[in-house]
Amino acid sequence: MLYVYRFRLYPTKEQVEFLNRQIGHCRFVYNKLLEITKENYEREGKSWNYYEYKKLLPKLKEKFPFLKEANSQSLQEAIKWLDRAFKNFFKGLAKFPKFKSKKRINSVSIPQHFRIEGNKIKIPKLKTPIKFKKHREIEGRVKSISITKLPSGKFYLNILVDREIKPLPQTDxxxxxxxxxxxxxxxxxxxxxxxPKYLLKTEKRLKKLQRKLSRKVKGSNKYRKLQKRIAKLNEKIVNQRNDFLHKLSKRIIGxxxxxxxxxxxxxxxxxxxxxxxxxxxxxxxxxxxxxxxxxxxxxxxxxxxxxxxxxxxxxxxxxxxxxxxxxxxxxxxxxxxxxxxxxxxxxxxxxxxxxxxxxxxxxxxxxxxxxxxxxxxxxxxxxxxxxxxxxxx
Structure with a gap:
């Protein structure tokens, strides 16, 4: 079955700038094609078609030359993300696709031409490998990777592998x-x-920071610092909750x-x-x-x-x-x-x-x-x- 390993990335300052550009290019392609789709539907009643809109990528690169800096396969993956979002919408599993925001969780997918060497990952278009915290060994056949940036500014490496199912000893x-x-x-x-009620326990602290944020000038240095503090606190709540759920579900299943x-x-x-x-x-x-x-x-x-x-x-x-x-x-x-x-x-x-x-x-x-x-x-x-x-x- 498919399984995802998640590791914390520790990029240098130059690598952070590179990753931000790569993620930004993928977000731009996703949003641009979503914008074109909405316009075509409102004007001509034309619905989403993956193969048709995929052909627009070369034209976008001609119109917006900065897209040539990006890994072409990552841009194609961004179109697949949009296709998946539309399929979920048509099936009634999700709402109509929304534009991706720079302030939220963003990712770049790299399906090929990457190399994992110990605790470092080598990706296309970047000369130096990025360090990551390899807290456990990777088992199975590696299929693809993606890099996620959280609102707190942290980067994570997600490694998709095909692993064998390992049944636990049977019990009655x-x-x-x-x-x-x-x-x-x-x-x-x-x-x-x-x-454990992690959110309720930190709610007072969260509200206090949000009140402070509302009094700051939007876009100022203090405003951005407070934004990052709030993002880190929300991230801590999510991590605590996931840790609790993972441990409890593992015990019950075991x-x-x-x-x-x-x-x-x-x-x-x-x-x-x-x-x-x-x-x-x-x-x-x-x-x-x-x-x-x-x-x-x-x-x-x-x-x-x-x-x-x-x-x-x-x-x-x-x-x-x-x-x-x-x-x-x-x-x-x-x-x-x-x-x-x-x-x-x-x-x-x-x-x-x-x-x-x-x-x-x-x-x-x-x-x-x-x-x-x-x-x-x-x-x-x-x-x-x-x-x-x-x-x-």
């Missing part, structure tokens, strides 16, 4: 995860993972043969004005995507339950559906069997039951906390669930 465990806000998630084992989650409609949830900030801060969608690719990479199974499945409202003991359950009700008592429920833990048990129905016959699993004596709440019961033989894997 399966777990279900209920995502939340009070706790980041609750596992069907009864374990609750605290929500411990279980199958992981069951609810297929959340995060876009709809973000429309709740009271909870949108907390939901965005939790990064549920990113966590599920990490579980998804790690499950594929390590030979595990990820099961997504229908988002309309009422996991919180169902009693995990008798199956009674509590239609009157509110979002604020964190604990409730089943009127049918009298079981006291913790909302999140009960939801994780219901997700586990529903998930086991979907994977029945493909795994031999051991579900923790699944079965409980009739009408009796159990904190940590262990049930053996026969769902097929190990030979069918």
């Amino acid at each position: 465990k399966v777990v279900a995860i209920d995502l939340g806000i009070t706790h980041f998630c609750t596992l069907s084992t009864g374990e609750k993972i605290e929500n 411990d279980n043969q199958a992981v069951i989650v609810e297929g959340l409609k995060v876009k709809g949830l973000l429309q709740n004005s009271k909870l949108s900030k907390h939901i965005a801060n939790a990064s549920w969608r990113r966590f599920i995507s990490y579980l998804e690719y790690k499950a594929k990479f390590y030979g595990r199974k990820l099961v997504k339950i229908n988002p309309f499945y009422p996991s919180s409202k169902l009693c995990s003991v008798c199956g009674y559906k509590n239609e009157n359950l509110k979002l604020s009700d964190r604990k409730w008592k089943c009127p049918n069997c009298g079981t006291q429920h913790n909302r999140d833990y009960n939801a994780s048990l219901n997700l586990l039951k529903e998930g086991l129905k979907l994977i029945k016959g493909s795994l031999t699993i051991r579900a923790v906390g699944l079965e409980r004596p009739e009408l009796t709440p159990v904190e940590s019961a262990v049930a053996l669930v026969e769902a097929g033989s190990s030979s069918s894997q």
Whole structure:
């Protein structure tokens, strides 16, 4: 499968200037072709066509001679990025492509004619190699590289490789995860993972810097310095959050043969004005995507339950559906069997039951906390669930 290694680049002053020009040229081509596409559509009703607009690149080089300084393959990759953006738009996966801003994350892709030598990378049009921090060995066949510049001014090297899937030793465990806000998630084992809330913890500091920025003259040295400080703080929040999500997803995938989650409609949830900030801060969608690719990479199974499945409202003991359950009700008592429920833990048990129905016959699993004596709440019961033989894997 395709895998990306990410390393921090440490370019010299001259190399920074070169990279800024290369990234700027790619951004210019992307924005120019997007501008031409919009004009053609408004004037003639002509839609995007990759092969047709690709032919405009030589004409752009004649009209704008500075583009000849750029690696021609990198400019072609910029057109592919625009093509990908339009395809996602036509499929309904994204909004209409926007113009790339110099102030945001920008990249240059280099598909060929690069060379990795130890902790240095040699790229076309640049005489001296750029140093990078090689904190781990690169495994697999290298396909292409890209260099990304963050708003903080830092550069990162992304190496795309084709790696063999290395399945982890098989286990008979399966777990279900209920995502939340009070706790980041609750596992069907009864374990609750605290929500680190990195954004909320640094929000005061961030607001203070943004107020200072609003009082500075736009474009002045102090304004640019404050912009960089804000960018670095936002970058730190993102890095902390990603580190937490990577470590947690790796642990859960490593411990279980199958992981069951609810297929959340995060876009709809973000429309709740009271909870949108907390939901965005939790990064549920990113966590599920990490579980998804790690499950594929390590030979595990990820099961997504229908988002309309009422996991919180169902009693995990008798199956009674509590239609009157509110979002604020964190604990409730089943009127049918009298079981006291913790909302999140009960939801994780219901997700586990529903998930086991979907994977029945493909795994031999051991579900923790699944079965409980009739009408009796159990904190940590262990049930053996026969769902097929190990030979069918």
